[in-house]
Amino acid sequence: MAVYTDVAAEDLAEFLKGYEIGELLSYKGIAEGVENSNFLLHTSKGAFILTLYEKRVAVDDLPYFLSLMAHLAERGVRCPQPARNRKGEVYSELAGRPAAIINFLEGMWPRRPNAAHCAGVGEALAKMHVAGRDFPMFRKNPLSVEGWRPLFDVAAPRADSVAPGLQDFIARELDHLEACWPKDLPLGVIHADLFPDNVFFLGDKLSGLIDFPFSCNDILVYDVAICLNAWCFEPDHSFNVTKARALLNSYGRERQLSEAEQEALPLLARGSALRFLLTRLVDFLNVPPGALVKPKDPLEYVRKLRFHQSVSSVRDYGLTQPGFAA
Ligand SMILES: Nc1ncnc2c1ncn2[C@@H]1O[C@H](COP(=O)(O)OP(=O)(O)OP(=O)(O)O)[C@@H](O)[C@H]1O
Ligand SMILES: N[C@@H](CCO)C(=O)O
Structure with missing residues (x-):
């Protein structure tokens, strides 16, 4: 499973106080993916994905692809949008890793593409x-x-x-x-x-x-x-x-x-x-x-x-x- 870095509930709740996405109700690690650590969050305002970026992702590159997601979503390409924290940042640090929150997308990836x-x-x-x-x-x-x-x-x-x-x-x-x-x-x-x-x-x-x-x-x-x-x-x-x-x-x-x-x-x-x-x-x-x-x-x-x-x-x-x- 892809949770390389674990997050304590109290650290996550504290981290979320920096955002306006509601209070943490529950969270769990996501088994899929091989590159980064991903968590599904449920807050009082909805569902979100928290990603802690691991080895292949350089922190200097985060503004590029987080801004790109926002740019594409504004132009009608369906993709998650990054949440900004109260300081206006699209990423910060959690559990010693660069961390970002994006909105949850409905759907499933096709196991047998046709x-x-x-x-x-x-x-x-x-x-x-x-x-x-x-x-x-x-x-x-x-x-x-x-x-x-x-x-x-x-x-x-x-x-x-x-x-x-x-x-x-x-x-x-x-x-x-x-x-x-x-x-x-x-x-x-x-x-x-x-x-x-x-x-x-x-x-x-x-x-x-x-x-x-x-x-x-x-x-x-x-x-x-x-x-x-x-x-x-x-x-x-x-x-x-x-x-x-x-x-x-x-x-x-x-x-x-x-x-x-x-x-x-x-x-x-x-x-x-x-x-x-x-x-x-x-x-x-x-x-x-x-x-x-x-x-x-x-x-x-x-x-x-x-x-x-x-x-x-x-x-x-x-x-x-x-x-x-x-
Ligand atoms: N915005 C989202 N909405 C819903 N589910 C998501 C979202 N982002 C990630 N997920 C879930 O997390 C899983 C892992 O995400 P992702 O593919 O980004 O993992 P990764 O380890 O970063 O990358 P890789 O696929 O390159 O190994 C996805 O298969 C999906 O189940
Ligand atoms: N999609 C890549 C892994 C994640 O980058 C692969 O299948 O090798």
């Missing part, structure tokens, strides 16, 4: 990209191509203990991506971690996006590539072109993908697969003794990467007319 879910996520992602155009802050993506070699250096010596040949496989892919990574594609605000567990639905209707700590400025269509990886593979690891077509076409209806963006998609999908392979591998090799959080499977992303290596054109993702999304 094509309708994929269409919903494509539409929401494009709307987020459009709404982010006038977001004034900037945050470089620390987990784009320049961030991968340092991760590889950490994981390389023990990579073959996870799968024989893995070190060499990653080394070759990394060389290729570093040499070919595109430089001229449209940039903007991306979510960078829009996996099914970060998208809530009520039935087949999308009710909101959560979990923005990886959001940053980067190649917009890289975010689409992340979603292809996260949403369009089956549990048996096969690629589902129907889901990909639904995701890409819905995206294209809100924000047209240029021909250059479409052509870059296979390479960006390889990069996105390598990014999650590397972060998962580092986590897998460094599970602290007694950890309650099960690390995610890095090899899932080896299989996805191999699929994208075999893709010869964007048509393999279900797009039939380069330059135009139907």
